[in-house]
Each structure stands twice: as structure tokens, then as C-alpha cells.
Amino acid sequence: xxxxxxxxxxxxKGRWKDKMILNKLQTIEKSINSELSSKIKxxxxxxNELLIETYEKDLIDVVQFLxxxxxxxxxxxxxxxxVDYPEDEKRFELVYLFLSHEYNTRIKLxxxxxxxxxxxSITKIFPSANWMEREVFDMYGIKFKNHPDLRRxxxxxxxxxxPLRKDFPLTGFNEVRYSEKDKKVIYEPVKxxxxxxxxxxxxxxxxxxxxxxxxxxxxxxxxx
Numbered sequence: 001x002x003x004x005x006x007x008x009x010x011x012x013k014g015r016w017k018d019k020m021i022l023n024k025l026q027t028i029e030k031s032i033n034s035e036l037s038s039k040i041k042x043x044x045x046x047x048n049e050l051l052i053e054t055y056e057k058d059l060i061d062v063v064q065f066l067x068x069x070x071x072x073x074x075x076x077x078x079x080x081x082x083v084d085y086p087e088d089e090k091r092f093e094l095v096y097l098f099l100s101h102e103y104n105t106r107i108k109l110x111x112x113x114x115x116x117x118x119x120x121s122i123t124k125i126f127p128s129a130n131w132m133e134r135e136v137f138d139m140y141g142i143k144f145k146n147h148p149d150l151r152r153x154x155x156x157x158x159x160x161x162x163p164l165r166k167d168f169p170l171t172g173f174n175e176v177r178y179s180e181k182d183k184k185v186i187y188e189p190v191k192x193x194x195x196x197x198x199x200x201x202x203x204x205x206x207x208x209x210x211x212x213x214x215x216x217x218x219x220x221x222x223x224x
Contacts, residue, residue: 018048024105025050031071036062053110056117062109063122066098074098074107077122080132082140086166091115092142096122121147139164158187 025045032052033040039058044051054062066074076099083093096109113119121144122129133144134153141162144150152159160173174187 021048021105024103028072028103028105028107031069032065035069036065049106049108051108051110053112056111056113056119059109059111060120060122060125063096063125066107066109067125072100072107073102074100076101077126077128077132078106080129080136082136082142082164084140084164084166088112089114092140094119094136094142115141118143118145120145121150123147138162141165 022045025048029043029045029050029052033043036054036058039054039062040052041055042053052062066072078097078099081095081097083095085091085093090112091114093110093112098107098109099105100107111119119142121133123133124146130148131153133147134150136142137144137147137150138152138154139162151157155163161168163172169190171190173190175190176185176187178184179186
């Protein structure tokens, strides 16, 4: 009985906490929409988080508002995530995740844009965005305007392509190996033996078709 009462109190406390968070988010959402009505495309509250979608051209103004406005105070940038939708007209999305210690709430800021567009860097507002934007550039090829040092951060400087794009091959374009002849690490185009990529097994006893062809060729060679 005591355990049941304790569990019930925890559930009530959890519901009360969720309600408090929801009220905070609704207040913040209302403030953002009233102050930045022309710069907000959409806003929703899901899973106790507020998602705001803005336009690429208004990114700097919205980020500055979220940080400095007294009803928001989102003064910590947690992460910047890229998303690739190759079939969409606006192929890329950037999701900025902010935290307000003052109100103990999180917010996600979303922008959608085309491959040809260059996005404004927010490093002047959040210096910690420096390496985050470099990672997005490295993985997706998204370029940031007015970034102080926009270069690769995870892959080599001579690396070809951007690994997190949906059209990037799983094997990559180049492979790295140490050459005993040259006594150094060298880059070579990826070469895959296509025979070993055929996984069409007829049965576990007979093996693959390409093995049958090899055996047949060997037998014909011996006969000749």
C-alpha cells in the first residue's frame, strides 16, 4: 500500500512538472510569435520541447532574440545538426538546439534551404558554434557566411565529398593505406572485387553462382 501511494505521488509530481514546462513553453512561444511574427514560419510544441521554424534570411535576428530577450534567455547553444533530404526542393535542414538555464527549457530552431544557398554564421552570437558549423560543413558541405575559420574538422583536408549526404557512397571515393614501397600513407581510388559482392546463395551446401563458374572454368582448363 505504501509503495502504491509513493508511486501515485511520483506520477502526480511528473504530471505537475510536465504541466509547468508546457506553460513555460506556451508563454515563450506566444512571446516569440508576437515579437517576430513576420520572421516565424511555424511553431509547435512536442515532447516538452518547442520547435520554431524560421527563414534562412532571418536566422541571425531570431537567434539574437532568443538569446537576449528577457522572456527567452536561451543563452547556451547545445548543438547544430544537419539533415539531408535529396528529393526535396529545399534539400537541407539545419536544426539549432538551445537551452535556457533561467527557465530550464529547450528550444529547437529549424531552417530549410537549397544546396546553392550560403547560411549566415552565428559565431558572433555564440562563439561555441565555430566547431559545430565546421562539422556541418565537413559532413554536409553546407557553407557558412562570415565564419572565422571554415575548414574540415573530422576528415582530412584532401578528403573528397561529404560523408553524411545521402548520395555519398558507403565505401567512399578513396581508401587509405600505408605503402611499403613509398614508405608513407597514400590515397587510392576504392577498388572492389565485384565477385565478392554477389551474395545470392542458392543453398548453404552448393555455394554462390560465381564459385560454380570458377570451378567449372577450372575443370574445363584441366580437361583441355
